[in-house]
Structures are given as C-alpha cells and as structure tokens.
Amino acid sequence: MLAVKLAFKNLIGAGLRTWLTAAVLSFAFVVTVFYNGLLDGWNLQARNDTQAWEIGGGQFWHPQYDRFDPFSLQDAHAGLSLEVQRLVEQKKLAPLLITQATAYSGGRMINVLLKGIDADQRILRLPTSCFKTDSVEIPAFIGRRMAAAMGLKPGDALLVRWRDQHGVFDAREVTIVQIFTANVPSIDNGQIWLALDRLQDMTGLHNQATLLVAATDHQTPIELSGWIFRPPSFLLKEFEEIIRSKKVGSSIIYGLLLAIALLAIFDTQVLSIFRRRREIGTYMAMGMTRSQVIGLFTLEGGAHSILALLLALVYGFPLLRWLALHGIGLPEVADAVGMTMGEKLIPVYSAGMVLFAVALVVVSTTLVSYLPARRIAGLKPTEALRGKVQ
Amino acid sequence: MENKQIIDINNLVKRFPIGDGYFTALQGITLRFVAGEFAGLVGPSGSGKTTLLNLIGSLDSPSEGSVVVLGHEVSRLSHRESAALRNYHIGFIFQTYNLLPVFSVYDNVEFPLLLQKRDAVGRRKAVMEALDWVGLSHKAQSRPAQLSGGECQRVSIARAMVKRPELVLADEPSANLDAKNSHHIIQTMKRLNRELGTTFLFATHDEKVMGYLDRIISLDDGRVARDERPLCVNEAQSDSTAEENGHARRQARI
Structure with missing residues (x-):
C-alpha cells in the first residue's frame, strides 16, 4: 500500500511528463483493442455469413473434389445412397452438383460454374425457392457481383454451354429469375445456380452430387460412406489464416505505438534513478531493503499503465463502444477484394482480447520499468545518500 | 537504560578504493557509547565523521575491526x-x-511506521505525538516545499523519532540553518534526549551544536584525536549557557 501510494504520488507529482507518457500508452492500448476487435469482428461476421450462405455445419466432399482445381469437377460426383437421401429429406443435408460451363453474355464468353441445389433445401440462405416456377424452362439465380459483371438483371436469358457425363457439349438458355445479395463472394463470382434436378438432367448425372452441405445443427453421422467430411474449421482455414496474417500486420502499428510509450517510460525510469539517488539512499536509511526500493521504482513505472488504462477508459471506451454499435462503413470497391466482407465492419471486443491487451500493456510497462530499476541493487546506500553517480 | 552499551567500536579501519590504491578514511577507531548519550563527532571536512556515522548506521561495513550496534555486528548483517x-x-x-x-x-x-507495518490507529497517534514534540502539528498537511529550512529539519527529527529508536544519527543537522534555527533544532533534540532517553550521535563541525553536546569526540585525519566530556553541559543547563559555551570554545580557538 505504501509503495502504491508513493508511486502514484511521485507519478502525479511528475506532472505533464507522466500524462504524456500515459496518453501515448493509452493510445497504444485503444489501438490494440480496436485493431484486434475489428479483425475479430470481421472474422466472426465472415464465419457467420460463410456458414449461412455456403458451408452450413460443414460439407461432405466427394473424394476427388478439390475446390481449388476446376478440372477435378469432371470426376468428382457420386450417387446419393438411401441413407443420404433420407437425410436430405429430413433437411439435414443439401446436395450440390457442380459442373464447369461457359456462359455467353453480351457477345462475351465467360467461364462459369453451374451449381445445382435442391429447391427445397433450408440449410443455406440461398433463394432456392425461386426455382419453383413454371413460367420459365430453366430458372437460375445469380449473385449481385456476377450480375454486375455480366450486365444481367432478373428476366434476362443467358446462353450456357456445358459438357454432359459423356463429355458431349450441350447448350441451353437459362433465365435469371432472381439476383441475391450476399457478403460471400465465393458463392457469387462466376457462378450460376440452378435447381439440382434440372442440372442433373442437363448433365445426365441423375441422383448425383459433388458435395453435401450439412445443417448447422446437424445430427448426421460424421462418417458417410464414400464422402469425406470437411468441418467449418477446415473450410474457413484459409480465411482465418488471412485474418491471422492481418493481425500480425496490424500488430506492427500498435507495437510501434507501444514501443514509443515504453521507450518514454524506460527513459523516465533511467532519469528517475539518476536524479533521485538521494531519495533512494533515504529509503534505505529508513529501513527499506534494496528489493523493496526496486519494487517501488518498478511499481512507479508500471503505474503508468494503470493511468493509461484509466485514460483509455475515459476516451477509448465511448469511442470503441460507438464503433461497435455503428460499425465502420466500407467503400463499394471493398467488394472487389474477393473476401467475405460485409457492408460494414462491426468490431467485436471479446473479454479475452481486452484482457490480453491489458496484460500486454501492464506486463510490458512493468518489464521496462524493472530493467533500469535493477541498477538500484548495485547502489551503495552511502553513495546514494550523497547523490553520487556510480 | 543509562549504562546499557549501545555502540561498541573496536580497532575500526575503513578504506575506500581510489584508482589502483586505497584511501584510508578511518584508522584504529575504538569507541563505546552508552544509552542516553548526546554525543558528537567533530572535526574538519574529510576527517571521517560521516564515514563513521554511516558505519554505525549499518549503511556501510568496516574494512577491518568491528562495529557492534545494539548487539549486532554490522559487518555480519545481511542487507x-x-x-x-x-x-x-x-x-x-x-x-x-x-x-x-x-x-x-x-x-x-x-x-517509517508504514515500513514497520504498524496499524493505522497506532501510526496516527505516534505521528501526531512526534509532530507535537517538534511543534509542527499545525503543519501536518503542508508539503516540504511550503516549509522553511528549520521546519523541514524539525520534520526530519520527527521522522527519525516517530518510531522511538534507541539511536539517532544526525549528520550535520544544522549546517543548512541559520543560528536561530540551529539552536532551536538542537534544543529540540536535546529535550527529546532528556525526555525519551534516546541516544543522539552527531557528525558536526558547527560550534553552536558543540555547545550542547555531553561528549565531544574529535576526529582528525581518520583517527580519534580527543574524546572529552565538557563539564558545564548538563540536563539542567540553560540554552543561553550552551550558546555561551559554544562562544567560549570559539574564543578559545582564536
């Protein structure tokens, strides 16, 4: 208690220098929380959106399916067993058939993927009910980005050419019945969604699928004969690695801020120990042990972090809360990044992340305060009392 | 209490390293102090007063010989x-x-009481009592910067006395004070010595202080030159007598 009282009195007594250091330290803390919150928020948002629109509670892949290799699609399909059909009827699985195709729009030829999905599925948020129309022969829907890239709108007809199971080319016009908006570019760019049974007819792959999307709360067995289960953690691995690398990148920014503040504290400590030798000698004369004096100076330096946290609470808390409520609007060009990203990024501040930032600031401040204070251990009380430099 | 030996110094030598050699600050010092003494180490600058005081205060350790304070051999004590x-x-x-x-x-x-982890009530009582001794109760909430030199030194005395120590070591306590304040300070310490039986040991070359001392140990070049007990200084002596004493000593020197 004595050390805390003395440390804070000395700190406050140092006036502007203390507050400047605490201000930079608090800024580093707020920026750390903000950046991490932003990336965590983005990650959460992307995970939720991707699960809702694309991967559900995981996917069962055909053994030959490779999402990064379009050539694998030719052979990556298999028939649906009775067990799978039962689970599809129970809305616990949604089969998807994927095939390569070429779309002709406005005189251009564009490589696309035709994706067939059950019109009655409830697992993904895709507007599959729009397939239930008799007004057009082959209803299809596409995403907003695809529509913009190809200049399509609802009601437009689009010529597509594909190869059936025997490798024979066929071509038909599909009609765009709906354009959906989703934050997940991987279900949008270069993709045309058709009813599963229609695509199976077109390709001759009756009762076949490339992959099966599991319901988020699925009770399906993880083992399905002939299919490999890919959990969300696997399917989101690349995205999470991107977020992780972005966190490393952003840590350079707040690391620099923290380094500046820590340098100021280190400098203050060195100066304090140099200028306050007589005071150190007095503490020893009054009966403080060297380790107590070191503790006192370490606490005094470390107390900068407490002041910084209090300061951060004053301006950082309202600011971060406002951002968490209102989000940060992104420019339209952010769509072109090709990553799952909402119109707004909503930072999420988890208790663990805030505690990590608090610990980072407190521990690093205490450490840089301790390093110069260690020199007190080699200080003779008599020399200190005379204010002599050793 | 009066005859209890409080400090026992035997053949004390203190050397400080200087360059390749050593500087001998104290040589062959043998002294004994009993409880309740009001004694002073006097001598010119560099005679070893402060060094001896530091050794007695366990702030430093001897190169040779022994310093036993309140039964503790200081060279054998850990930090x-x-x-x-x-x-x-x-x-x-x-x-x-x-x-x-x-x-x-x-x-x-x-x-000092916080360092001893005394309880709050006991601390408050002791602090107010110590401030009463030095006549500064009304300045309890002032900062040192708001006090005069004399008042600061009285606070320093209160700080030294608040824990009721057996021994008080005062290094040139009046050197920064004018004559009036010096007398006031020394009188305060003398009174505490009388009332509480605390042993006071001064390092001083101030003639004003010497007038109050029961025992004067003159150091010269790190050795004890004289160890005398002026007869005219006693408990009943008036402040003016002490002043005259100092004056007489100055005159004798001249």
Missing part, C-alpha cells in the same frame, strides 16, 4: 538485517533533510 536494524532501532537526520517532496509532513513522518 535485509541491516535494513531491519535501521528500520526499528536507528533514526537518521540529514543535513539536507531528505524529505519526500511529494508527501505531506504527516506522510513523511508516517513513512
């Missing part, structure tokens, strides 16, 4: 034991007061 000896049994008064500028008078005086 922690030395700190405990100073914390509980020895009070220090410095020429430059060495008060903590960020603390109030009250906090400064309370500091």
Whole structure:
C-alpha cells in the first residue's frame, strides 16, 4: 500500500511528463483493442455469413473434389445412397452438383460454374425457392457481383454451354429469375445456380452430387460412406489464416505505438534513478531493503499503465463502444477484394482480447520499468545518500 | 537504560578504493557509547565523521575491526538485517533533510511506521505525538516545499523519532540553518534526549551544536584525536549557557 501510494504520488507529482507518457500508452492500448476487435469482428461476421450462405455445419466432399482445381469437377460426383437421401429429406443435408460451363453474355464468353441445389433445401440462405416456377424452362439465380459483371438483371436469358457425363457439349438458355445479395463472394463470382434436378438432367448425372452441405445443427453421422467430411474449421482455414496474417500486420502499428510509450517510460525510469539517488539512499536509511526500493521504482513505472488504462477508459471506451454499435462503413470497391466482407465492419471486443491487451500493456510497462530499476541493487546506500553517480 | 552499551567500536579501519590504491578514511577507531548519550563527532571536512556515522548506521561495513550496534555486528548483517536494524532501532537526520517532496509532513513522518507495518490507529497517534514534540502539528498537511529550512529539519527529527529508536544519527543537522534555527533544532533534540532517553550521535563541525553536546569526540585525519566530556553541559543547563559555551570554545580557538 505504501509503495502504491508513493508511486502514484511521485507519478502525479511528475506532472505533464507522466500524462504524456500515459496518453501515448493509452493510445497504444485503444489501438490494440480496436485493431484486434475489428479483425475479430470481421472474422466472426465472415464465419457467420460463410456458414449461412455456403458451408452450413460443414460439407461432405466427394473424394476427388478439390475446390481449388476446376478440372477435378469432371470426376468428382457420386450417387446419393438411401441413407443420404433420407437425410436430405429430413433437411439435414443439401446436395450440390457442380459442373464447369461457359456462359455467353453480351457477345462475351465467360467461364462459369453451374451449381445445382435442391429447391427445397433450408440449410443455406440461398433463394432456392425461386426455382419453383413454371413460367420459365430453366430458372437460375445469380449473385449481385456476377450480375454486375455480366450486365444481367432478373428476366434476362443467358446462353450456357456445358459438357454432359459423356463429355458431349450441350447448350441451353437459362433465365435469371432472381439476383441475391450476399457478403460471400465465393458463392457469387462466376457462378450460376440452378435447381439440382434440372442440372442433373442437363448433365445426365441423375441422383448425383459433388458435395453435401450439412445443417448447422446437424445430427448426421460424421462418417458417410464414400464422402469425406470437411468441418467449418477446415473450410474457413484459409480465411482465418488471412485474418491471422492481418493481425500480425496490424500488430506492427500498435507495437510501434507501444514501443514509443515504453521507450518514454524506460527513459523516465533511467532519469528517475539518476536524479533521485538521494531519495533512494533515504529509503534505505529508513529501513527499506534494496528489493523493496526496486519494487517501488518498478511499481512507479508500471503505474503508468494503470493511468493509461484509466485514460483509455475515459476516451477509448465511448469511442470503441460507438464503433461497435455503428460499425465502420466500407467503400463499394471493398467488394472487389474477393473476401467475405460485409457492408460494414462491426468490431467485436471479446473479454479475452481486452484482457490480453491489458496484460500486454501492464506486463510490458512493468518489464521496462524493472530493467533500469535493477541498477538500484548495485547502489551503495552511502553513495546514494550523497547523490553520487556510480 | 543509562549504562546499557549501545555502540561498541573496536580497532575500526575503513578504506575506500581510489584508482589502483586505497584511501584510508578511518584508522584504529575504538569507541563505546552508552544509552542516553548526546554525543558528537567533530572535526574538519574529510576527517571521517560521516564515514563513521554511516558505519554505525549499518549503511556501510568496516574494512577491518568491528562495529557492534545494539548487539549486532554490522559487518555480519545481511542487507535485509541491516535494513531491519535501521528500520526499528536507528533514526537518521540529514543535513539536507531528505524529505519526500511529494508527501505531506504527516506522510513523511508516517513513512517509517508504514515500513514497520504498524496499524493505522497506532501510526496516527505516534505521528501526531512526534509532530507535537517538534511543534509542527499545525503543519501536518503542508508539503516540504511550503516549509522553511528549520521546519523541514524539525520534520526530519520527527521522522527519525516517530518510531522511538534507541539511536539517532544526525549528520550535520544544522549546517543548512541559520543560528536561530540551529539552536532551536538542537534544543529540540536535546529535550527529546532528556525526555525519551534516546541516544543522539552527531557528525558536526558547527560550534553552536558543540555547545550542547555531553561528549565531544574529535576526529582528525581518520583517527580519534580527543574524546572529552565538557563539564558545564548538563540536563539542567540553560540554552543561553550552551550558546555561551559554544562562544567560549570559539574564543578559545582564536
């Protein structure tokens, strides 16, 4: 208690220098929380959106399916067993058939993927009910980005050419019945969604699928004969690695801020120990042990972090809360990044992340305060009392 | 209490390294002090007064010989034991007061008791009593910067006395004070010596202080030149007698 009282009195007594250091330290803390919150928020948002629109509670892949290799699609399909059909009827699985195709729009030829999905599925948020129309022969829907890239709108007809199971080319016009908006570019760019049974007819792959999307709360067995289960953690691995690398990148920014503040504290400590030798000698004369004096100076330096946290609470808390409520609007060009990203990024501040930032600031401040204070251990009380430099 | 030996110094030698050699600050010092003494180490600058005081205060250790303070051989004490000896049994008064500028008078005086982890009620009682002794109760909430030199030194005395130590070591306590304040300070210490039986040991070359001392140990070039007990100084002696005493000593020197 004595050390805390003395440390804070000395700190406050140092006036502007203390507050400047605490201000930079608090800024580093707020920026750390903000950046991490932003990336965590983005990650959460992307995970939720991707699960809702694309991967559900995981996917069962055909053994030959490779999402990064379009050539694998030719052979990556298999028939649906009775067990799978039962689970599809129970809305616990949604089969998807994927095939390569070429779309002709406005005189251009564009490589696309035709994706067939059950019109009655409830697992993904895709507007599959729009397939239930008799007004057009082959209803299809596409995403907003695809529509913009190809200049399509609802009601437009689009010529597509594909190869059936025997490798024979066929071509038909599909009609765009709906354009959906989703934050997940991987279900949008270069993709045309058709009813599963229609695509199976077109390709001759009756009762076949490339992959099966599991319901988020699925009770399906993880083992399905002939299919490999890919959990969300696997399917989101690349995205999470991107977020992780972005966190490393952003840590350079707040690391620099923290380094500046820590340098100021280190400098203050060195100066304090140099200028306050007589005071150190007095503490020893009054009966403080060297380790107590070191503790006192370490606490005094470390107390900068407490002041910084209090300061951060004053301006950082309202600011971060406002951002968490209102989000940060992104420019339209952010769509072109090709990553799952909402119109707004909503930072999420988890208790663990805030505690990590608090610990980072407190521990690093205490450490840089301790390093110069260690020199007190080699200080003779008599020399200190005379204010002599050793 | 009166005859209890409080300090026992035998064949003390203290050397300091200088370049390739050593400087001998104290040589062959043998002294004994009993409880309740009001004694002074006098001598010119560099005669070893402060060095001897530091050794007695367990702030330094001897090169040869022994210094036993309150039954503790200082050279055998660990840092922690030395700190405990100073914390509980020895009070220090410095020429430059060495008060903590960020603390109030009250906090400064309370500091040694906080180190002893005394309870709040006991601390408050002891601090107010110590401030009463030096006549500064009304300045308890002032900061050292708001006090005069004499008042600062009185706070320093209160801080040294608040824990009721057996021994108080005062290094040139009046060097920064004018004559009036010097007398006031020394009279205060003399009174505490009389009332509480605390042993006071001064390092001084101030003639005004010498007039109050029961025992004067003159150091010269690190050796004890004289160890005398002026007869005219006693408990009943008036302040004016002490002043005259100092004056007479100055005249004799001339």
